[in-house]
Amino acid sequence: MLLRLTDISRFYGQRLIFKGVSLTLEAGSVMLLTGANGAGKSTLLKIMSGLTAPDSGTVELLLSPGAQIGYMGHQTFIYPQLSALENLRFWSRLHGLHGKQEKSLRQEPAQKSVQKPAQDLDQKLAWALDQVELTRFAQEKAGVFSRGMAQRLNLARILMLEPQLLLLDEPSTGLDTRSRAMLDREILKAKERGAAVVWISHALTEDLPKADLVAELGPVSKKSTGLAYFGPADQFKAYKEVREHA
């Protein structure tokens, strides 16, 4: 178990958004989070990230010490006046990634796969920029980037963290086909690494095959909203069909 929500409820001002949300997420699984507009998907994701607190219920996070959460919201966190590299370096250092201490660790020979990011911060920054194909633009001010490039830089920021929990809020918005493939690849890699992924997607049919689990926020009774579906991804389609006929 990596993340467990128990009986979460959340108000917006005085209005109830959802209540009674309980779910468990194991390491190495991908969960799609879905629901109608205003059902509180983004809010639930923010609760998982710790950005905002629930009004009741508990959030348990069992990350290994020093492990990070990677949160990708609607906004890119990019400083337009800093270069791509400077943006990346700032966020990495703020999350405690730095070259100096790692150097002693590098004495032991690196024998893992080539994919493994280098330990030195500068090398790692270069590696992350390379992964999102922004190496050529490393020194350019991020303010001139297109929406897609900015989103890729945002992805690089998260790759730097090697997060154990990856929270993505409609990450493919504004990405072209090529960048989408890049995103899918990184999600898969994170999963293989043993990270858990929560993914809010608006392209459900397209993304369903990539997920292990689906959680749907929706009406659970006449008057309240909660977790309408939580279960394996392959049974979600059948569930939807049954419900539409009812």
Add this chain to the structure above:
Amino acid sequence: MDMKKPTPQKNLFAAVAPLALLGALLMAGCHWMIFAYAPEERVMGLIQKVFYLHMPLAWWALFSFFLVFVCGIAYLARRTPFWDALAESAAEIGLLMAGLALITGSIWARVSWNTWWTWDPRLSTTLIMWFIYAGYLVVRRLDFTFERRATVSAALGIIAFIDVPLVFFSARLWPQTMHPSVVGRSGGLEGEMLTTLFVCLAAMGVFWVALLLTRYRQALAAQRLDRARLDYLNNEDNF
């Protein structure tokens, strides 16, 4: 739909009308005492009588701001909406009373020192407090969500009040002072004057409580109304 309910304080509100009535009677009594019972001050003359209103106004204004401070701490600790409503009510009444204290003080200054405004530690502190809490009320009316407004105002209410002693000490260090020290010093009020002052203070207190409860009830009602409207809009049966 599930709602966070503010603590209902019906019993408390039942006291509003009697308190207001009592306050009115007491205030009327005060005026009789001010003009008939208390003797005229020898040096300052008739204008000194404005003091019987000026001082209770200033005193209860300060107490209101203290209440904003207490509510701020309570809100940050408990996160219950009624503390926020109480803080708002207290700040508004405090601002009103501080404003009246400034006006009465200014009238007094005009007659006794021939100037509408002079640097005096207490008067200046009152004016600065007036500015601070006017700013506080501006922040309260910003376009925030309920919780952000409540949290930010609570923090600001705490900061504002801990600043007040420093304002007072610095205002006292600043040159020029003419304000008479009244209670507990030599040359202060005596006998009937002091009795009148304390009765005025108490009467203003009763009036203050009635005013605070009225405003507090309105603030709670506004919170309830917001919730009810959302409830109605959220319920699809209504459309």
Add this chain to the structure above:
Amino acid sequence: MSSTPSFLSSALIIGRKDLTLLLGRGTGLAQAFLLGLLIIFIFSLSRGIGETVSAQAAAAIFWVATLFCQVLVFTSLYALEEVNGQRQGLLLAPAPLQSIWLGKGLAGLIMLLLAQLLFLPAVAVFLDQEPQGTLMRGLLCILLTDVGLAAAGSLLGALAQGQAARESLLSIVIFPLLLPLLLAAISTGAEFLGGGVPSGDGENWLRIIMAFDALFLAAGLLLFGFIYNSRE
């Protein structure tokens, strides 16, 4: 893999980033400096021909210029985090939230000191002042006052984030709160410029400055989280 950066190193990382942005890349700095210089110049018009500006008036003008500069500096420091939702990124970082307050406070303090490097000669030129007091003491008073301005500015600057008309909002909230500090700064400033202390006791004014610093440093540590992290 990584280690949580300490409170102080987080603050330094944030402060350094802010200084890079304000000093190297933006126009925010030029605006704040120009406004301060303009204020000093415009106040010099209040002097009639052949009249001198009193040391107290000159000190007051110097601090009014600094105050407006402070408002612009701290609103732009927090506006930096609003462009692409960087505020959320800062909130997600592992170090305590107060490191944001400290980092921005330090960056703002440096900006204020830089601005005053310009304002001091401007006061000397436009208002015809010549420092008479001990230089070290004068500078100490300025530095301690700036610490208070930075602590309060960083705390309340967070309040104005995301609002329209941030500058005027911050001004009306912060100016009355800063009044004790301002009175003390004007008095010690007048002493430094050779006019003597208006109330005759410079030590007490210095105590007011230090008390203000202590109060707002404590308030920043205790209350910043509530102001910056409260829910949207």
